[in-house]
Amino acid sequence: QGQLVESGGGLVQAGGSLRLSCADSGRTFAGYAMGWFRQAPGLEREFVAAITWSGSSAYYADSVKGRFTISRDYAKKTVYLQMNSLKPEDTAVYYCAASNVGATMNANTYGYWGQGTQVTVSS
Numbered sequence: 001q002g003q004l005v006e007s008g009g010g011l012v013q014a015g016g017s018l019r020l021s022c023a024d025s026g027r028t029f030a031g032y033a034m035g036w037f038r039q040a041p042g043l044e045r046e047f048v049a050a051i052t053w054s055g056s057s058a059y060y061a062d063s064v065k066g067r068f069t070i071s072r073d074y075a076k077k078t079v080y081l082q083m084n085s086l087k088p089e090d091t092a093v094y095y096c097a098a099s100n101v102g103a104t105m106n107a108n109t110y111g112y113w114g115q116g117t118q119v120t121v122s123s
Contacts, residue, residue: 094116
């Protein structure tokens with residue numbers, strides 16, 4: 001069974017940084033594109049960033065472009081989301097996900113999901 005485990009969330013002041021990690025255990029997602037999504041209370045889950053299976057290309061939501069960076073380390077079987085210049089509107093539960101379709105913005109193309117990690121940005 002595939003399992004994705006997120007970590008690194010927490011409380012940070014506006015302008016601060018956090019790095020989220022997503023480790024896969026139980027199986028390898030080496031051939032999968034990986035994505036990060038987030039969901040704030042009362043809102044729908046939204047795309048944040050995605051990276052291709054090779055790690056050669058990355059895609060970002062306009063709201064995080066220039067502030068967030070997605071990367072993957074095959075040796076550690078981990079995907080990262082480096083978040084800089086955080087804003088209160090970045091507050092949400094962040095989920096990582098794996099897709100054998102590709103690095104898309106569509107959550108429905110991701111078949112494996114982690115349990116989420118809370119990120120709270122105070123003003």
